[in-house]
Amino acid sequence: MQVSFACTDHGLKAPRNGEHSKQNATSPNTASKARARFRTVALIARSLGSFTHRYHHNLKESTAKLTGMKYRNLGKSGLRVSCLGLGTWVTFGGQISDEVAEQLMTIAYESGVNLFDTAEVYSGGKAEIILGNIIKKKLWRRSSLVITTKLYWGGKAETERGLNRKHIIEGLKGSLQRMxxxxxxxxxxxxxxxxxxxxxxxxxxxxxxxxxxxxxxGTSRWSAMEIMEAYSVARQFNLIPPVCEQAEYHFFQRDKVETQLPELYHKIGVGVVSWSPLACGIITGKYENGVPESSRASMKPYQWLREKxxxxxxxKQQAKLKELAHIAEKLSCTLPQLAIAWCLRNEGVSSxxxxxxxxxQLTENLGAILVIPKMTAGIASEVDHILGNRPHSKKDYHH
Structure with a gap:
């Protein structure tokens, strides 16, 4: 944050030739008043300078006193987002009723969540409609919310999908209308x-x-090279670059978020909003003894999950999860809470x-906030040892 002060005509502007004697004649105290005012301005500037430095440092991660929710900057932009957000992928307009969707959003909002994510493709646009209806009904201040949506698959026609100029503009207009x-x-x-x-x-x-x-x-499911290309194009033509990437990140999917994206975060300020911290429910432990009838993997559209x-x-993953459950027990938390807090230990992950x-389930997952301080280097090392899949970053090769 920069603070600048303008010198105005009130005695701080340098007099033109011939004016000095006039000023002294009409107001002998003008020069001393100007000096005093300038000293005051300088003192304010100096004190603000030291204050803003501390203020910025504290802003990196702040905590809501009432809810305990933590807030981080979205990448290196100035936008503050809750470190836990609510996604609407297979739930809104799909697996759950509108009433349950409202309950979930209310619990999230009252727990300090401000980030709500959807997409034009979720439930064929129904997820956006339900999200918008809830926001309108609850009368939440729009300025207190961070609403995000994703564009690509808008409809069946050739012109209703992709990232061409036509679909980006029309697709976003459609999303805004639905919400x-x-x-x-x-x-x-x-x-x-x-x-x-x-x-x-x-x-x-x-x-x-x-x-x-x-x-x-921002981008979603882009490679580091594609994000870098977008950034380069933005800089070349004086356009606006992306601020973050949405990426899958959990115990069994680590490489991209831990080796490729940190470099982009430090070089160009692109942060991460991660999804699927529980690997489509695999990390909950509910598949320990096969596929329960009520689970997602038992449904026809999720045959791929069943096979996985x-x-x-x-x-093998289930065997590792059994071992990880012992760490969760030691930290007095559940396995899902451990998994979510583990994702948040990464400095580049904004939410x-x-x-x-x-x-x-949502209340339990939100409880991961309390586990973040327990995610010490020692605990992270124990998790790494059990998983055995820690990716090698560039730094590792220097040792």
Missing amino acids: QLEYVDVVFANRPDSNTPMEEIVRAMTHVINQGMSMYW VMSEDGR VLLGSSNPT
Whole structure:
């Protein structure tokens, strides 16, 4: 934060030739008053300078006194987001009723969550409609919320998908209509689009921001190289670069978030909003003895998840989760809480999106906030030892 002070005509402006004697004649105290005023301004500037430095340091992560929720900057932008957000992927308009969706949003909001994530493709647009209806019904201040949506799959027509200028603008307008909002806080480009030049994507995202339809833009499921290209294009043409990447991150999916994205965070300020901290429910431990009938993996559209759980890798993962449960026990928390707090130990992770389908589950997951201080280097090392999948970063090779 910079503080600047303008010298005005009130005795701080240097007199022009011939004016000095006039000023002295009419007001002999002008010069001394000006010096005194300047000294005051200098003192204020100096004190503000030292204050703002401390203020910025404290801002890195702050805690809401009433709820205990922690807030971080979204990447290196100035936007403050709750370190736990609520996602609406398979729940809103899909697995749960509108009443339960409202319960979940209320619990989240009252627990200090300000980040709510959706996408034009979720439940064919229903997730955005339900999200918007709840916000309108609850009369929450729009300025207290951070609403994010993702664009790519908007409809069946050839022109209703992708990241071309037409779909980015029309798709976002459609999302805003469904949510009954004037703007979103972040619009994400959901997967890279090889059919559209990067310059067109960045120009279109800059346009929707300049038009007030979104405050920021980000990427979702992009590679580090693609994000870097978007940043380079933005710098080359004086456009707006992305501020964060949405990426899958959990015990069994680590490489991208731990080795590729930290470099982007430090070099260009791109942070991470991570999703699936419980690996589609695998990390809850409910698949320890096979696939329960009520679970997601038992449903027809999730045959891939069933196969994953039942595979040899899946069985190995369950064995590791049994060991990790002992660490959770030692920390007096549940396995899901340990998994979520483990994601948040990463400095580049701005927020972790939770995807809960019932109030009890959401309340438990929000309790991960209390586990973050317990995630010491020693605990992280124990987790690494059990998982045996710690990716090698560039730093590791220097030792």
